[in-house]
Each structure stands twice: as structure tokens, then as C-alpha cells.
Amino acid sequence: MEGLISLKTTPGISSQSIPSFNHPPNFFLRRSSMDLPLRRSNFFAIRAHQSDTVSPKKEEDEDALKVKEWEVGMFQNEVAASQGIRIRRRPPTGPPLHYVGPFEFRLQNEGNTPRNILEEIVWHKDMEVSEMKGKKPLAALKKVIENAPPTRDFVGALKAAHSRAGLPGLIAEVKKASPSRGILRENFDPVEIARAYEKGGAACLSVLTDEKYFKGSFENLEAIRNAGVKCPLLCKEFVIDAWQIYYARIKGADAILLIAAVLPDLDIRYMIKICKMLGLAALVEVHDEREMDRVLGIEGIELIGINNRNLETFEVDISNTKKLLEGERGQMIRQKDIIVVGESGLFTPDDVAYVQEAGVRAVLVGESIVKQSDPGKGITGLFGKDISL
Numbered sequence: 001m002e003g004l005i006s007l008k009t010t011p012g013i014s015s016q017s018i019p020s021f022n023h024p025p026n027f028f029l030r031r032s033s034m035d036l037p038l039r040r041s042n043f044f045a046i047r048a049h050q051s052d053t054v055s056p057k058k059e060e061d062e063d064a065l066k067v068k069e070w071e072v073g074m075f076q077n078e079v080a081a082s083q084g085i086r087i088r089r090r091p092p093t094g095p096p097l098h099y100v101g102p103f104e105f106r107l108q109n110e111g112n113t114p115r116n117i118l119e120e121i122v123w124h125k126d127m128e129v130s131e132m133k134g135k136k137p138l139a140a141l142k143k144v145i146e147n148a149p150p151t152r153d154f155v156g157a158l159k160a161a162h163s164r165a166g167l168p169g170l171i172a173e174v175k176k177a178s179p180s181r182g183i184l185r186e187n188f189d190p191v192e193i194a195r196a197y198e199k200g201g202a203a204c205l206s207v208l209t210d211e212k213y214f215k216g217s218f219e220n221l222e223a224i225r226n227a228g229v230k231c232p233l234l235c236k237e238f239v240i241d242a243w244q245i246y247y248a249r250i251k252g253a254d255a256i257l258l259i260a261a262v263l264p265d266l267d268i269r270y271m272i273k274i275c276k277m278l279g280l281a282a283l284v285e286v287h288d289e290r291e292m293d294r295v296l297g298i299e300g301i302e303l304i305g306i307n308n309r310n311l312e313t314f315e316v317d318i319s320n321t322k323k324l325l326e327g328e329r330g331q332m333i334r335q336k337d338i339i340v341v342g343e344s345g346l347f348t349p350d351d352v353a354y355v356q357e358a359g360v361r362a363v364l365v366g367e368s369i370v371k372q373s374d375p376g377k378g379i380t381g382l383f384g385k386d387i388s389l
């Protein structure tokens, strides 16, 4: 049985004063900008609070707007679920409330506990982004972007590396830690690692910016960009809000990751448009056939990453890349001239040859090269030869 985790009375609101409502009480708006959960208690508390200052007509309009917002939120969650997206968005104020007479109480494990690590990361990101947005509003970011140096051609660099060496172009990842592997490198100097990767023949770099789970940062991204590293940079983030794309752009990103397990199609479409506007490449990441099919239905995608790691369970299986590129899917990818990136769990020249054979033109590698005392030499070990020549 689930535990009772809080119990309190609500001043001014008794169960009798709450009109019945057809919507489930624990439904939350998805958008982080609308942080107020429109449960009936809040909804009517807002009304009560406003009633002496707002005219009845205005109040009615505002109520109608709140109900509409609630419905739109419900619709968005339903759309995500219908696309097979299992990752739910964070309930803004914890577990849903229940009422017995004048008492409110909350139950544990009732939609308030993340079901897996990806969901936990996304819920934490929701809070982080709301806070950062407050400090740096979009309008301010847009001003900075007006004077920002141009982006570098991420896709072009991968294509050039692939046709030059006849091997998958390498996106080398600046990665200090991960939730599945813990700390990968103790003495971690992001700029030094980035320079070693560049010297070792990487076509592009990936820089983790998530702090809590991957011990990365936007400062790392900015420092690598400002250190004169020429490889185009992928901002490796959990993007849930377009604001993050603008922020990545001002911190020096040339490309950004969009994870299909987290984002509904409409969000991916919208974010790809923003990327194009800002001169960024979008690497759209999939893990299974369903996500691949969704993404193949979206116009304008140039780069698809196949993650061999399941972000919900951490299981790694490099045959996933092969599986997702077989048959009609592979055909469609070739027709559309999409560059596929094989991601995660690649350690040996055999691994690289295996995913190349499966059809990738690029690979994204972290652990196996970042762990080496000289990450540049790690690249030589990964490919079985010096690719910097």
C-alpha cells in the first residue's frame, strides 16, 4: 500500500465548496512556463483570491482561459502517449492532492516519483530550465545572438571526414561521468581533452552540459569554443524547451541533441525550425523502431543518432544500430541522404567496422576514448589506426 506523505487542512477551502469537475484532479500542464497545476483546489483558490479585485467579466474570461490551458495540457500529454513516449513531464508541485472533508493529503508513488533515470533527469531539467529562464529571459538571449560569431558546419565536417578517410566521421565526447558508469576520468580538463581529440583526428566534438547527472557544464562548452578548437561542437543536453537551444547557441554550440524518447513530433518539428534559424545542426536521437519511424516522418532532418544505450535501463547493445538500419528504414535513410550516427558502447576497431557495415557515416564515442591517459591516442586505439593523417 502506498504511504501517506503529507496531510494538512486547506484554509478557506472545504470539500463542500469544491464544485465537481470532470477532469482528473492530478492532471498537470506540460509547459514549464505554466507552472501552476490546474487542479481544482488551485483553480478555485485563484478565483477566490481574485474575486475582490477583478471585474466579473474579466474573471470569467480568465477562468475560461485557465480551463482551455488545462485542456491543451491534457491534449499534449495524450499526444505524447499516443506517439509511444513513455517519459512523462514533471508534476510542478509534487504529488496530486486528495481530499477527505477539510483535509488534503498526498500519496506516495502516485505519479510523483520518476519511473526511470531518463524521467528523473527530465523532471530535474524542468526545474533547472524554469530557474535559468527566469534569470536569462529569451529576449536577452536573442540580443546576444545578434552579435554572436557564426556557427561552424557540423554536418559538413562529418561528411568531409567520412569521404576523406573512408571511415565513420568521429564525434568525440567530452564526458566526465554518467549515471550508468560513474566517474570516467578523475583529472578532467575539458579544454585539454578537446584539444587532444582534435589532434587525434576527431571531426566534431560532443560536450555534455548536464551538471547533475553527467558532471558537465555550459562553462565547459564555452571554454572549449573560446580556446580556439576548430571542430564543430555538439551541445549534449536534455532539451525540453526551445529556450535551451538559444542558450546553447550563445554558449558556442554548432549542433544540439534532440531526444525522440522525450520530445513529441510537434516539438521536434518546431525545434528543428529554431535550429535552422539559428544556424545549428540538430542530431535527433532514437533508440527503437518506433522512434525511428516517427523521426523519418519529419521533414528536414539531416542527422539521426541511433543510441545503442537504452536511456531508461542503461542496457547497451550495438546490434541496435544494425537492427534499425535494416530493410525499408535503411532504404529511406539513403534516399533522403540522412547521415546516421552510431552512438554509445563502441570500444574497438571491430565495433566501428560493425556499425559502419550497418550503414552509419559517423560515430559518437565517449567512454572508450575519454578514459585513456591521452584521449588522442584513445582515438587511434578505437579505429586501429591513426586517423589524424
Ligand SMILES: O=P(O)(O)OC[C@@H](O)[C@@H](O)c1c[nH]c2ccccc12
Pocket (backbone or CB within 6 Å): 173, 175, 236, 237, 285, 307, 343, 344, 345, 346, 364, 365, 366, 367, 368
Ligand atoms: O560513452 P559512450 O558509451 O561511448 O557513449 C557516448 C554517447 O553516445 C552517450 O554519452 C550518449 C548518447 N546519447 C546520450 C543522451 C544523453 C546523454 C548521453 C548520451
